Amino acid sequence: xxxxxxxxxxxxxxxxxxxxxxxxxxxxxxxxxxxxxxxxxxxxxxxxxxxxxxxxxxxxxxxxxxxxxxxxxxxxxxxxxxxxxxxxxxxxxxxxxxxxxxxxxxxxxxxxxxxxxxxxxxxxxxxxxxxxxxxxxxxxxxxxxxxxxxxxxxxxxxxxxxxxxxxxxxxxxxxxxxxxxxxxxxxxxxxxxxxxxxxxxxxxxxxxxxxxxxxx
Numbered sequence: 028x029x030x031x032x033x034x035x036x037x038x039x040x041x042x043x044x045x046x047x048x049x050x051x052x053x054x055x056x057x058x059x060x061x062x063x064x065x066x067x068x069x070x071x072x073x074x075x076x077x078x079x080x081x082x083x084x085x086x087x088x089x090x091x092x093x094x095x096x097x098x099x100x101x102x103x104x105x106x107x108x109x110x111x112x113x114x115x116x117x118x119x120x121x122x123x124x125x126x127x128x129x130x131x132x133x134x135x136x137x138x139x140x141x142x143x144x145x146x147x148x149x150x151x152x153x154x155x156x157x158x159x160x161x162x163x164x165x166x167x168x169x170x171x172x173x174x175x176x177x178x179x180x181x182x183x184x185x186x187x188x189x190x191x192x193x194x195x196x197x198x199x200x201x202x203x204x205x206x207x208x209x210x211x212x213x214x215x216x217x218x219x220x221x222x223x224x225x226x227x228x229x230x231x232x233x234x235x236x237x238x239x240x241x242x243x
Contacts, residue, residue, distance in 0.1 A: 049075055056080060065093040069217060069235045076231035085220040087210050092191060093239065095215035096165060099190035100125050100240035105164035106233070107157040109133065109150055109174040109196075113167050116230035121237045132156045133171075150174035158187040165191045165236075169229030172201035179208050192216045193232045195224035 053074050062070050066088050074083035089095075103126030108114040114131045122129060132138050132153040142149040150171035157166070158181055166189050168175045175194045181187040194209045195218055196202050206218045217232050 046075075057083070060084065062086075062088075065239075068239060069093070069232050072231040072235040073228045076227045077225075079223065082219060082223045082228065085223070087206075087216075087218050087220065089212075089214065089216045092215045092217050093236070096191040096193075096217075096233075096236040097240045099163065099165050100127060100237050102163075102190075103127050104190055105130055105161040107131070107161045107164055107166045109153070109166075109168040110170040110226065112226035113169050113229055116226060116234075117167070118234050118237060121234075121241060125237075125240065127165075130157070130161065148173045151177040154178045154181065162188060163190045165189065165193065165233065167193045167229050167233050169193075169195055169224060169226040170197065172196045172198060172205040175205040175209060176201060179205070179212065182212060182214060189214065191236070192218075193229050193236075194218045195229045195232070197223060197225035 050071055053071055057074070057080060070083045070086055073086060074080055100122070106117065106122065106127055106129045108117070108129060108131045110133055111131055114129050117129050119129060133149045135153070135156070138149050138152045138156055142152045145152070148171070150173045154174050154177040166178060168178070175196055178187060178192065192209060192214065194206060194216060196205060199222060202222050202224065206220065209216050209218050
């Protein structure tokens with residue numbers, strides 16, 4: 028066990044002070060950037076969740092992303108997560124206050140059976156199910172590039188019309204490519220460049236949107 032000595036004192040044990048100082052440090056370290064006043068709180072939260080300034084600086088926003096996300100939350104639209112890790116990280120009391128249900132379909136029995144029958148990923152089939160139940164909702168994809176690619180395909184076919192896509196899957200196979208394809212669409216999105224991403228930063232972006240919905 029590490030011995031800090033009798034004179035060691037933590038900087039602070041008060042959560043609000045820790046968070047406040049963290050955001051001050053982010054502001055000090057990020058330097059010049061081109062994010063708008065609307066976008067920057069999302070960037071802050073993503074960096075706060077990841078301690079990764081490169082990831083934060085790589086965020087891309089559709090021009091309508093923030094306002095569309097706020098509108099979806101305030102309207103009580105459904106939230107679709109690609110995996111349970113995203114679902115559990117979302118601030119449910121805040122979302123429930125607006126009437127937003129947080130859904131994940133990847134482990135549903137019918138999804139698993141259909142994925143097996145088609146010899147495809149559960150993430151793909153879960154998106155096909157989700158669009159039938161979450162029109163105008165928020166899709167939060169932080170783990171499965173195949174889910175994001177399937178959602179993009181459904182949008183191109185005119186079968187899906189999300190209110191906001193937060194698409195930041197992490198990984199090596201198709202992760203960066205799926206985000207590149209998302210950035211080409213004229214639908215409200217928040218994404219990032221490259222392989223980095225994941226459930227934690229996807230949750231951070233969505234929670235930031237819900238905080239703005241509560242404040243604005």
